[in-house]
Amino acid sequence: MKMSSKARYGLYVAVELAKKFERAEVATVSALAQATGVTEKYLEQIVALMKKADIVSSLRGANGGYMLTDSPNNITVGRVLRAVEDNLEIVDCIRKGCKNKCNCVSRNLWAKLYENINSYLDTISLKHLADDNI
Amino acid sequence: MKMSSKARYGLYVAVELAKKFERAEVATVSALAQATGVTEKYLEQIVALMKKADIVSSLRGANGGYMLTDSPNNITVGRVLRAVEDNLEIVDCIRKGCKNKCNCVSRNLWAKLYENINSYLDTISLKHLADDNI
DNA sequence: AACTAATCCCAGTAATTTAGTAGGAATTGT
DNA sequence: ACAATTCCTACTAAATTACTGGGATTAGTT
Numbered sequence: 001m002k003m004s005s006k007a008r009y010g011l012y013v014a015v016e017l018a019k020k021f022e023r024a025e026v027a028t029v030s031a032l033a034q035a036t037g038v039t040e041k042y043l044e045q046i047v048a049l050m051k052k053a054d055i056v057s058s059l060r061g062a063n064g065g066y067m068l069t070d071s072p073n074n075i076t077v078g079r080v081l082r083a084v085e086d087n088l089e090i091v092d093c094i095r096k097g098c099k100n101k102c103n104c105v106s107r108n109l110w111a112k113l114y115e116n117i118n119s120y121l122d123t124i125s126l127k128h129l130a131d132d133n134i
Numbered sequence: 135m136k137m138s139s140k141a142r143y144g145l146y147v148a149v150e151l152a153k154k155f156e157r158a159e160v161a162t163v164s165a166l167a168q169a170t171g172v173t174e175k176y177l178e179q180i181v182a183l184m185k186k187a188d189i190v191s192s193l194r195g196a197n198g199g200y201m202l203t204d205s206p207n208n209i210t211v212g213r214v215l216r217a218v219e220d221n222l223e224i225v226d227c228i229r230k231g232c233k234n235k236c237n238c239v240s241r242n243l244w245a246k247l248y249e250n251i252n253s254y255l256d257t258i259s260l261k262h263l264a265d266d267n268i
Numbered sequence: 269a270a271c272t273a274a275t276c277c278c279a280g281t282a283a284t285t286t287a288g289t290a291g292g293a294a295t296t297g298t
Numbered sequence: 299a300c301a302a303t304t305c306c307t308a309c310t311a312a313a314t315t316a317c318t319g320g321g322a323t324t325a326g327t328t
Contacts, residue, residue: 182305
């Protein structure tokens with residue numbers, strides 16, 4: 001039950017963008033790649049997921065880049081992770097229906113655990129993270 | 135961030151054994167395989183992990199089988215999952231040390247999340263699960 | 269208009285992990 | 299002796315994850 005690299009890198013990027021938010025600066029993928037040590041091409045895909053989730057917006061062309069759509073105070077870690085980690089759900093059977101070898105008694109457990117995780121992650125904002133205040 | 139099949143099956147097995155605990159019955163792997171729909175060979179490995187963690191004990195030879203080492207009241211779901219899911223930890227860097235591409239600010243987050251998950255899972259016993267009372 | 273710096277889009281591949289299979293040795297009751 | 303069982307270890311197949319690559323599109327600059 002590991003977080004994917006997308007989740008780790010995505011959060012990393014989000015924190016970098018949080019730092020730039022006050023000064024209203026955009027960050028290019030190549031700058032983010034340098035900051036995080038992840039390749040540009042891979043980060044591109046991760047940032048794209050965040051954009052789809054409306055966590056970041058972009059400016060195309062020269063002098064373009066990415067920025068958070070809202071204050072780091074208002075963006076939770078949970079939201080970021082749900083955007084980039086396509087599999088945040090603990091088990092499949094909750095979403096896809098319980099087809100096989102699944103002890104249905106356990107379903108409630110997984111559902112509650114999922115709830116638990118998300119509600120925790122939603123108590124922490126990017127601001128908290130950026131300030132190392134969690 | 136999915137639970138592995140070992141985690142799901144392991145918990146399933148634990149609940150089956152919980153049902154037999156009062157009557158002090160053992161369950162063979164083949165019976166467990168029938169109950170759960172998982173192959174014997176795979177279950178064998180899963181049960182072995184539970185044995186190593188002292189959650190179940192075994193009787194070898196004819197009329198042998200497995201049983202819980204303690205009352206279902208005293209065995210938590212968290213303990214079972216930690217035994218069978220070798221990767222319950224959310225990220226590697228906590229255990230193995232943070233070597234690369236890891237935003238160290240996030241480390242605290244992962245650690246707290248892990249704590250959070252485990253403390254939740256440790257509030258639920260096999261008895262709760264078996265009684266569908268979670 | 270040409271050039272350059274950037275996002276955007278999609279397809280492929282390599283690496284790793286998970287899930288499952290297989291064979292047989294050791295133990296114990298009948 | 300035999301049958302039913304746990305135990306041990308190695309291998310393989312399937313799936314997922316992590317990454318690479320090519321190129322189209324957009325916008326500022328000269």
